[in-house]
Amino acid sequence: MKINKQVSFLMFLAALLIGSFGQAQNSKPNIVVIYLDDLGYGDLSAYGATELQTPNMDVLANDGVKFTNGYATSATCTPSRYGLLTGVYPWRNAKARILPGSAPLIISTKQETLPKMLKRAGYQTAIVGKWHLGLGAGNVNWNEHISPGPNEVGFDDAYILAATQDRTPTVYIKDGYIDGLDKKDPIYVSYKKNFEGEPTGKDNPELTTMKWHHGHNQSIVNGIPRIGYMKGGKSAVWSDIDMADHFLAKAQAYVKSHKNKPFFLYYALQQPHVPRTPNPRFVGKSGMGPRGDVILEADWCIGEFMKTLKEEGVLENTLVVFSSDNGPVLQDGYYDDAIEKLGKHTPAGKLRGGKYSLFEAGTRVPFMAYWKGTIKPKVSDALVCQIDLLASLSKLVGVEAKKTDSEDMLAELLGKSKKGRNNLVIEAGGRTAYRTGDWAMIPPYKGKPLSWNSFIETGILQDFQLYNLKKDLGETNNLAKSNPKKLKELLAEFEAIRGKDYSKMKK
Structure with missing residues (x-):
């Protein structure tokens, strides 16, 4: 009888410990990184824009920590995304340059990454949106499982576009497989030569609905000439005007199905990168042409996503980090009135330069940290960089990250310090x-x-x-x-x- 009582007591203690551990796991905040593409320092009303109003982005800035010295690592997309996910300066990797859609994966599967670190802390991990870090090991067969990719560097779930909206392949990829592909209509991709009989923007301008300015004159998809050539896969081709809605729905669905355990979601929107293709609901809303319209569209998407966090009961247990991969650009491959209809708007704010530039506007970008009920509204002049997310979030979740260029800026993200980095x-x-x-x-x-x-x-x-x-x-x-x-x-x-x-x- 005594032994049975001891066994029962030990089982009771074990249950308490297991329950406490589960609560500890669930008490860890969800982490969402919202990443825009080519959004400038002056493109948000919270950062001084007067000709555009971005109320949903402004909530993150005005009710969280708004950094005035927040940086991407690079003035272009691929290297910035590399730095964000690895915590490593992209100039250390010679392959971290703007990649074609057929490029192999440039993150080593043995390398430390933000999702890998968070998985060790018990997080579910996902990416929804733009990838642009390469796929496969070279000579990808797009009709089979594509590996390595996001899943092999730490993401449990991945729903992506391979490169950029202006590059082939113009299809979505879900966990290594092209979404909606009909095997009877295989897809072929090349960045060297066109496929026989396929029209191009250069040779068949009469088939285009968007005029190219430079470089974007190869395969035509949905009336838009792209960089790179593609053939087949008609059932899987995305709808450009529905892309923002499509990614939003995927991000919302992920939150709804993963809300009971800590999750990390990297939500990488495609706006305002070219080709700028706002949904008809947003056409003409900004008065600045497609670039202004897609910024308003992105702001709406962010508002809808934040509503989902609230409706699913996880808003107050979610840290949201918002930024952009580099500074702004107006003319970037298509004639779309971005310059002609700019008016008084200044995408870079008071900064000099823009995308592709070593001046401040190339890498100084909107950068906010928002956590309802935990982070108090604050403007911070601390020097912080996107590579610091690895070390900072590892501190937050209590898991050691491998040493990289990343520095612990958790106190700065939470608004408890304005010290910041010494240099960058x-x-x-x-x-x-x-x-x-x-x-x-x-x-x-x-x-x-x-x-x-x-x-x-x-x-x-x-x-x-x-x-x-x-x-x-x-x-x-x-x-x-x-x-x-x-x-x-x-x-x-x-x-x-x-x-x-x-x-x-x-x-």
């Missing part, structure tokens, strides 16, 4: 520059100071550039010659991080 190396087109304190330093490079196709200042000059951003946010007064001491100091710090002499890194 940013990248654009394979060239790097340095940011520390109030200072920005850009080394001399060979190249063109103005991008011929996007009309953006690249930040490339053959002389050193040094700017005091506190006094000169627009980077108009180059202090390199008048303050050689500060230039020498920053250059030494920069070279120490880069791990090479400056003379060997000139391009």
Whole structure:
């Protein structure tokens, strides 16, 4: 009898412990990263836009921590996404450049990633939206299981577009398989030559509904000429005007079906990247043409997604981090009135440059952390970067992450500190520059100071550039010659991080 009582007591204790562990697991906050594509520092009304109103994005900024010094690692998409998910500076990986849709996966399956770390903490992990980090190991057979991809680097669930909306293949991929593919109509993709008999934007402009400006003149899908060639797979081809709704529905469904356990969702919207194809509900709403319309569409999607978090009872237990992969661009491959209808709107705000640029507007982007009831509204000048999510979130969930370039900025994300990083190396087109304190330093490079196709200042000059951003946010007064001491100091710090002499890194 005594033994039975002891056994019963031990079982009771075990049940308590198991129950406590389960509660501890469920008490971990859900984590959502909302990532936009080519959204500029000045594109949100919360960041000073007066010609566009973005009320749903503004909630995240005004009711959370709004960073004024939040950065992507790079001024283009693929490298920024690489840095976000790995915590590693993309300039350390020579393959982290803008990728074609047929490129192999550039994240090693053995590499530490944000979803891998969170899986070790007991999280369910998913990506919905744009991927653009490569798929497979080369020579992908799109009609079979495509691997490695998001699932092999830590995502339990993956519903993606392979590259960008302007690149082939123009299909959705669910956990390694093309969604809706009819095996009787296989799909073929090439970035080298066209398939016999297939029309292109260059040769058949009469079949297009969107005029290309540069580069986007190959396979025509839904009337839009793309980068890359594609044949077949008609049943799987996406509807461009429904893409935002489609990804929103997938993100909402994920929350509804995974709300009972901690989840990590990387919700990567395609707006306002080209081709800008707003749903008819949003056409003309901004008065700025398709670019303004898709920003309003993205804002609506975010509002609907946040409603879902609330309706499913998980809003107050969800940390939402919002940002963009790089700065803004108006002309990026199609004639769509982005420049002509801009009006008084300034997509980069008071910053200089934009996408592709070493100037501030290339990498300084909207960056917010929102957690209803936990984070108090605050504006923070702390220097933070997207690569810091790995170390910061590992601290939050109590799991050690492998050492990378990521730094623990959890206190900054939660609004408890304004210290931030000491420094940051940013990248654009394979060239790097340095940011520390109030200072920005850009080394001399060979190249063109103005991008011929996007009309953006690249930040490339053959002389050193040094700017005091506190006094000169627009980077108009180059202090390199008048303050050689500060230039020498920053250059030494920069070279120490880069791990090479400056003379060997000139391009």
